[in-house]
Amino acid sequence: MNILGVSALVLGLAVFAAHALRLGEAGLCEAVLSLLGLLVSRRRFAPYILGPAVLLAGLLLAGAARDFIGFRLATGLPWLRLASIMAGVVAVCLGGGLWALSVRAAGFFGRGGDRPVPQAAAFWLAAGLLSVARAKVAFPILLADRFFPGWGWLEIALLGFYAAWLVGRMLAAPRWGVVRSRYWAAFSLVFFAQLGLGLAGATVFLMTGALHLPVPALIVAGPLYRGEGLFMPILYLSTLLLVGPGWCSHLCYIGAADDACARLGRKVPRRLWRGLPFLRAATLALAVGLALGLRLAGVGTEAAAWWAALFGIVGLGVMATASRRTGVMVHCAAYCPIGLVGNVLGRLSPWRVRMGPGCDACGRCATACRYLALTPQDLARGRPGLSCTLCGDCVGACGKGVMGYRFPGLSPETARRAYCTLVVALHAVFLGVARI
Template sequence: MTPPSSSLPRTTVRTVMRTLGALTLPTLSCFLLAVHYLRSGDLGMVVVCLSLPGLFFLRQAWVRPVLQVAFAAGMVAWLLTMLDLVQFRQVVGLPWLRLALILGSVAVVTGSGALFLETDILRQRFSRRPEAVLVQAGAFLLTVCALLPAQAKVSFPILLVERFFPGFGVLQILGMGLYAAWIAGKLTDPERAPLVRARLWLFFSVVFFGQLALGLAGWEQFLMTGDLHLPVPALILAGPIYRGEGVFMLILFLSTVLLVGPAWCSHLCYIGAWDHQASLRTKRPQGMSSWAFPARLGIFVLVMVTALGLRLLGAHWTWAVTLAAGFGLVGVGIMAAISRKMGVMAHCTVFCPIGLAAVGLGRLLPWRLRINQDCDACGRCARACRYGALEPEHLANRKPGLSCTLCGDCIHRCRDNRLSYGFARLAPTASRHLFILLITTLHAVFLATARI
């Protein structure tokens, strides 16, 4: 009689063989799509299609819906090709029925790859982290769907890979989609989210200024257009007022605020990451002074009035550049001297005009940090807030201060889950996942395209 333990290898082998059999049609779908793009001469898409089977090894739950969307889109591509060729043959009087049957069959086989991913064996294979499947799959698809039109519609190569290897920018798009799915999964873990956010934010800033340094060193491919401007956030508003044009960054900023409210300041600002790192030098943040908001409003008005005055007076551009550079250097000094000492992001919460615009406009949107009515004001959350938005009076009123940027660092500090993201009438978990989905997509898209 065969010992029971010997059946384990046979069971494992059967499972492997069943899995390989179930993956045969999805793999064939990938190769058929590669053939389609090889026929059209799109080598970048050929490499992407041949790379898709590599996702089979990830075993994450989000891989399955992403591949299903890819196979459905591939089926549509084959059907559109079939219609074009059939119409051409009809016009020139050539037989077309056999061609339609062949290409229609290929389209059905490609689309069937999506159905095979619904089998039990593949559902079991792609079953890791099911709680994050919608966030991760959504981040991948939204990132890809945002970058593909950007690559196609912008008059110059906006992706770095496209600049160095023309025709292969789609590989960077695939990579950014995978990156978005990966970091979305990291951010869904409340305990790790604050550290992950800080690292991603700093990484974005390093890439942004690293590309600027390489561009200034002579590698023009790392610059957006070659028309340089100072990387001072205040110029997003003041620049168009002074120039009367150049509203691209302003539109980008307003679009971001429209999607995620004031989270621009805690996730996407290339300067804010510096202020955050400076504030972390002090473990326990000090409270914000009562004069912080009046000073912030005064600085905002002063910067805007100065920009308008320079324009009305017809001041030479060197004056504008000198004042802007000086303003930026003062901001860096505030980070080094005040943020570092107080543990509060003084530059972002008092000095930066774009920060006031972000939190002010953010109040018009339904994104909120919710403090439950049963909050006991223990102050644990305040010790994690570097924006001074959870002072005792804020906790007493069950409403965070105006300086809140939805960074989320405070949420995991609450022992009783009395803090949460809120969006309209969505439940806290759904609101948090929607926020992660949007901010992750924006981070990935900005990382791929944001240059000076």
């Protein structure tokens, strides 16, 4: 039975790949064939990708069969043999897809950990969002399409595989803070490497060719100064609805540098930081007031850019000095105004981190937190403070396992897996499309 199931999977993918190639979609053909690597790997999450993929291929082939038969009927050409062949192909896809999702297939795909559903969900979420972005944006948003038109599909598949692999790594790590820090840093390096190449003359690496400063405060201040340009605010708010303030600990292109600086230092006693996070309210007021003031004063774009650059340079100085010296992410927790916006509006998202019954306020979670979100007062209340970014470092640090993610209707462990899946999928999407 396994031989028949595997054969149906291979045949279904091969036929759809040939169909894509016939349509001139070489990139889609290669993306489909890349799925065969999952069959060879026999990872536990593979059938949750292969099954839906082959079923979707069967559905698309059925649509193509309808068009082919309709054309032959309209032109008076023979159609019965074509209908029989296409029905057989669709039946093979249906059989292969259903087998992949069966109990018997679970015995064939037995390698890997116990996280197949989150890994497959990360693949489909990343691939789905990237596919929508590719279809809706008027210009080639994926780099593969810019260098090799039509090959964006292969990039989508590879980023989906990456998301699935990374979710497995994250959920397998006793403390996922190190893994998070590394993939966050990798995203930041890719982001700024593309900016550097664009500034050096390789404009293909830029999103549109219209440069703007990579200062997070401009997400708010930029539209206020220009009176237009709501793409970044809308993208930012959409992310907050999906993962809450997780933007600041997983997706921000600047925050990774603050994280790296903080990890190089040793933390100072918490009492020195009392009230410091409220400085962000002052920097937010400064950014908003400065943007509106420059606009009302009629200050030109070049002069306004210098003010924005100065704001960003001061932020880098805070990272290199205060964060490096104290082991706390001072830039993110006390300087960056967009972080305060994320903390406040992130409450619209239902995701939370909470302490359950049995917490003895030992302080291990506070030691792991670099966002000043777990003061003694926060521990007494049983929940992190306003500056929490849902990074999850405290969850792995809790010796009693009472610190965890919360989402209505889900257990803490299920909520942890679901949040990890969601934020990693968004990371993979941002890795593919986030450019200046």
